[in-house]
Amino acid sequence: MSDLNGRRAAVKDPLVDASGASPAARNSAPAAAGARGAASRASAASGHAAAASRRAAASHVACPIVAPAGDALPDDARSHASAARQDSPQNKLPRMGIAFAIAAAIFLVDALTTLDIAIAVLYVVVVLIVAPICSRRSMLAVCCALMALTVIAFVMSHSDIDMVPPIGRCIVSLAAIGISGFLTLKNIAATDVLREHVALLDLTSDALIVYDMKRRIRFWNSGAHALYGVSAEQALGRSPHEVLQTAFPLPLADMLAELRRTGRWEGELTQTCRDGRELIVASRWTLQRDLQDKPLAVLVTNNDITQRRRMEIEIQRQQQEIRAAIDAIPAMVWVSSTDGRPVFVNQRWSELGLPLEQIGENWHTLVHPDDLPQMKSDWSHALATGAPFENESRMRGGDGAYRWVLLRATPLTDDDGHIVRWYGVTVDIEERKRAAEALARSESFLAEAETLSETGSIGFSVPRFEMFWSKQAFRIFGYPDTVEPSLRAMLARVHPDDHARVSALMKAAGASSADTDRDIEAEFRLTMPGGAVKQVHLVAHAVDAGHEASEFRGALMDVTEARNVQDALHRSLAELAHVTRVTMLGELSASIAHEVSQPIAAIMTNGDAGMRWLDRDEPQLNEVRAALSNMLRDAQRAGGIVQRIRTLAKKSAPNRAPFDLNALIDESALLIQREIGIHAIELDLQLTDDGLTIIGDRVQLQQVVINLMMNAIQAMAAIAGQPRRLTVRSSFSQDDGARVDVVDSGPGIAEADLQRLFQPFFTTRVEGMGMGLSICRSIVESHGGKIRACSEPGCGATISFVLPNSTREEKREPVAVGHT
Template sequence: MSVSGTASIQDGKAIRSRGWLALAALLAATIFLIDTFSPLDMAIAVLYVVVVLFAASFVEKAGLLVIAGACIGLTVLSFAVMHSENYSLSATMRGLVSIAAITVTTLLSLRNREATGVLRDQAALLDLSHDAIFVRDTADTITYWNQGAAQLYGWSRNEAVGQSATDLLRTRFPAPRAEIIAEVLRTGRWDGELVHTTRDGRLVTTMSRWSLQRDARGRPVATMETNSDITERKQAENALHQAQADLAHVTRVTTMGELTASIAHEVNQPLAAVVTNGEAGLRWMRRPVPDMGEAELSVERMIANARRASEVVARLRALARRGEPVHVRLDLGEVIEDTVALIERELSSHGVRLDMALDPTLPPVLGDRVQLQQVIINLALNAIQAMDGEAREHRRLRISAAPPDEECPGVECPGVAITVEDDGPGVDEEKLPVLFNPFFSTKKDGMGLGLSISRSIVEAHGGRIFATRGGDGPAARGMRFTLILPFAKETVS
């Protein structure tokens, strides 16, 4: 605003103030004339409190004291004019009552001005906040709207006050609104993420904090809502999540490249069996006396092997697919068995013996099959490659799934513990704390992303993964990776 504009506003306020002051003087003069010349035998001077209350709305403290003093002076002057020659106790008492009323009204007005000033200063402090702060009553009607709210949402204070907060902002709640209100009434506070719509139609995500105000009887009066704009942060988090998903997809495709030979082996086996059984079936039917029983068995074996090939292809397509994780109830035993089928060729070519111990009584877990397969494949391939320098008789890979006990020392871990253990050289103790850090690798040609992505996947499933040295004692060799996945909630007693 320009200097001339500010000066014009100040001049306008001064003119209005002089007008109100003239009106107060006229009102005081009218009361004085009535009090002095009216035959009414009553405390007319008490009406000067109206002048004091009226003046309190537009004059400062010093001006109010001057006006109150003038009203008291007019009361005394009127008393002197009317009763200088005819003094009476009742008239004196009426005069004292009027003076007392003017004095008390002045003191109360000054105290009210002081309290109002404190509240105004506090409201001004709230306007300094970058957060959007507003107050709404029990009917959800906005009663206060700070400058931060005006800047974030686009409505001025005059436009927002009196509106329903939920309707004005078209609030999207993370849970039913009735449940949130019930929690506020029970605890006096609530915090969570809300999505609001601004005046120009933009969606903003806010971290919202609600605080309930109660009266002296403990009844709810109003709720103060403080909202911090986290829209950019949420967008950054979503972008990071998408980048992690893309990186995990690239890792899966890279892993499939490493498993090409195993894939060919897995698919060729059932296809070769289909051809063999087909040729056998033809021979049985071309005999001088066709053996239809044997031919039927050959066809059944062909169908079984064709289905096996189809299942292999389906598993590989699932591993390579790109999309959002889908968490469903999973039997970890089946997941591990399907995963092991994908690495059979690697086990054979590296001369590694596989030992599996899968508890058949484990309850299901909630997770994404493809992502969990990715984790297990990554751990298994790391273990297989780590044992390349060992004698063939010492190359042993152990995969187990059981309830956690010593694998989760000192921590309550209600879930399934999947352990992948090898007999390779292992990792030095000082490197264990950084083993899951991005870009840290113990391989010469490693990228250092496999274990980091595996940890992200496990933690996204609500679990945890850690590594320890395999075996017992100082001469222990190999590595043991343990991942804990929680049971599906509905199965927990």
């Protein structure tokens, strides 16, 4: 700007004096007659030549900037600018010809005439003509040649004795030529420097534009051409805002007012290139004033900041997105300086009830008093050592309640390892804390429950069989906690008699690793180091563990005591069932006696008849043989009755074997035949034609059938005036099991009594013990069946039981494996 302002000063210097004369010319004394007059005129001509030289130099300096004539410049400056524009290379030869012609004419006039004037002073015009096209060396040669011509013309034209006046005129001419040449050389040197500066300005990448106060472009550098795509020829003389379609951030009048007031204006403008692209430029305007402080021109410097502005906008957008993301994080993010003072907190901190700008100085007031000392200690240690910070404390929320939070922070260091920032996050862990406490309580309860119930947790992956045991499982297996759980350690404790079955079970579990619906259930024995034997029950369910593997998770129960109690219970139930059967036989003694007495009476009758046939004069052996056959048949019949009674009364271990359920119902009906007759019961046996073969203990199931039929007979004993009907029906159930229904026409069972009908010691009879139906339920369920009762008051009752068919019988084994 200083160079440009200097050039503008150079433009204005010759315009200060409107007359165009130099101070030396204005101060020259009036010329006298003779030589003094000639010298005076020569001096004036030299002064005019010097002023003209300065104006020409000034016009050359201003030429690159104020190429077109502008109304802002004086007329003589515009004329010199026009003259300067003609000094182009194509005008060089004509200019030299004109200068040569004028020089020759001056020489001829000066040499061939005897005019008493300093004609050689006119050589100054030649100097001025060739000045724009000559270098410094060429100009020096021209001046020397012109001085030589002056001397030659002087010698040729003056041979008088009185040589003083001509010599004076010659000296004046030589001085005029020398002075004008010297000034011209000085102007050429200054012009070359200024042209170099202007060329440098033209090389800059910034757009430099100069326009006058009528907003007409006077200068347009190559940077502007490259930036906007508009050449100098297209821009000069036009309004810059018209050429660039400038969009102003403020009214243009306000911007120009500020420019006139301060001399400068800076801001960002949106301008349009020739190809239609919009640019954002950083524009700086500088106002140039003349010596009278009047505005002369405006220098505009524009820098393309489109990419930078777009990047700033993108960075700002990203910063906003990052800030929004940080604010959206379900945690309290914070940044602190190297001394630990918070310098940034995200929006989540507002949930604590303090304005965000106050948290930096008052964060410690949010911490629970009991937790604050430890937090300060941990934070001070982190600041002193640079180690990551972590602390769990309670902080007060906006509702005044304290919640557990986890604070973590990591330092950011520079290249030298010095900490420049701490970045931290505070996470609400109240729910996690409560969950952890609940989990700890649950684990404690589980451990106590496992200990009390003698049940351990066990899990293993397949097919690798990586195992997990709980503490109770270690105790069940008899291993210390230091032993690594493994299948080998488990099988080492399995009883030898169960080892093969348990190994096969685990092998089958490993083979079906892809089946996540598989359940396993096993009951086996363990042999302890001291020789003690435990009975354990393993139940596990397969779950998907990913990566083409699965896990079995389950429980290992020590059922030794339970099995001992169960065995004792079974023995007690067997004793009770035997007592019940004996009691039932006592109740059926009359029927039994009647059944036995019939074949005995027949035996006696047949024996008496046989004796009579033998006492005849001619024994009738055939009749005797027939009587004996009848006796044997009746004896076998009586023996069968006695055998069945003995079987019912005999105390023996359960013996399960296949038998026909329909045949058992027929035999049971025979045993209570007398009771049916005494109570006038109509017995209706509706037995299925298809065989009902089941697997079970015949004696126990016959006890069930007889007990149900006797209960039905006793229920109908008190009714009168209506038929007493007992129906025993056998059929197949919906699941293909064997079903037996015992239906009576008695008064029925009350709804409240149905819920307790199969409970021990519950009875509706005064003389009953209440054990019959309870024992029936135990026997049926021990055979894998179900028993139930239904009744409508006044319409009788139905008691039904269902047993597995022989083809679908599932034996209750010590080890069982199944699918769900």
